[in-house]
Amino acid sequence: MMQILVVDDEASIRELLTFNLKKNGYEVTAAADGREALAKAVGMDLVLLDIMLPEVDGLEVCRRLKADPQTSGIPIIMLTAKAEEIDRVLGLELGADDYVVKPFSMRELLARVKAVLRRSAKDSQNEKGREETLTIGGLRLDFSSYQAWLHDEPIALTPKEYELLKLLVTNPGRAFSRDELLERIWGYEYYGDTRTVDVHIRHLRAKLKGAPAVSDAIETVRGVGYRFARRTA
Numbered sequence: 001m002m003q004i005l006v007v008d009d010e011a012s013i014r015e016l017l018t019f020n021l022k023k024n025g026y027e028v029t030a031a032a033d034g035r036e037a038l039a040k041a042v043g044m045d046l047v048l049l050d051i052m053l054p055e056v057d058g059l060e061v062c063r064r065l066k067a068d069p070q071t072s073g074i075p076i077i078m079l080t081a082k083a084e085e086i087d088r089v090l091g092l093e094l095g096a097d098d099y100v101v102k103p104f105s106m107r108e109l110l111a112r113v114k115a116v117l118r119r120s121a122k123d124s125q126n127e128k129g130r131e132e133t134l135t136i137g138g139l140r141l142d143f144s145s146y147q148a149w150l151h152d153e154p155i156a157l158t159p160k161e162y163e164l165l166k167l168l169v170t171n172p173g174r175a176f177s178r179d180e181l182l183e184r185i186w187g188y189e190y191y192g193d194t195r196t197v198d199v200h201i202r203h204l205r206a207k208l209k210g211a212p213a214v215s216d217a218i219e220t221v222r223g224v225g226y227r228f229a230r231r232t233a
Helices: 011-023 034-040 058-067 085-093 106-128 159-169 178-186 195-207
Strands: 003-007 027-031 046-050 076-080 098-101 133-136 139-142 147-150 175-177 218-221 225-228
Touching (some): 003 034, 011 027, 011 106, 027 034, 034 058, 046 058, 098 106, 178 225
Parallel strands (some): 003 027, 076 098
Antiparallel strands (some): 175 225
16 A cells, blocks of 8 residues: 655644545555654655645755655655745755645645656656666766766766656657656656756756766757757767
């Protein structure tokens, strides 16, 4: 049974989510603040995480979970009452897989939960059949640990930056549209702005600038999206 951690400081929302998730066959653990969430996250299959939390806010909880090898692979759906785009984009850049703005319909939230869990399970299956490492020029990726090195120095990539880079370098020459990248990396039910992709590509190029053969190979396909142009031995 899939285990979901529900994190919200409002008891009524925790109870509502817990009831509906259990009704749909999930095992649920609840947390009322950021510190409690961090303590309970290990072993979960998904975290529903409110942004406005006492003790440690949701964005910081997201950052810490994605930085910890024990929890970095756990999908996160952000719950927020804020409608500002910057909050949504920041959460996604920190590694969240999706977001839902309050007030939300339970049907929509359950659909997003199913989509994120389905994608996470598919990614895990795909990893089993792949080589564990890939080296391109001065870049080395370890698929089993979600780590990357540039000239044997570790690179601090967010989970979404890592997944985006991995998708591009393992499909050299293929052009991906921004919409397709959003679907492949952020999930089937994600309806975000395609500028999110551009931000992540810009960050990737900056972090890989020490290896021009790699960073320059991430090419913009005008009117379409991006591709990794070539492999460098």
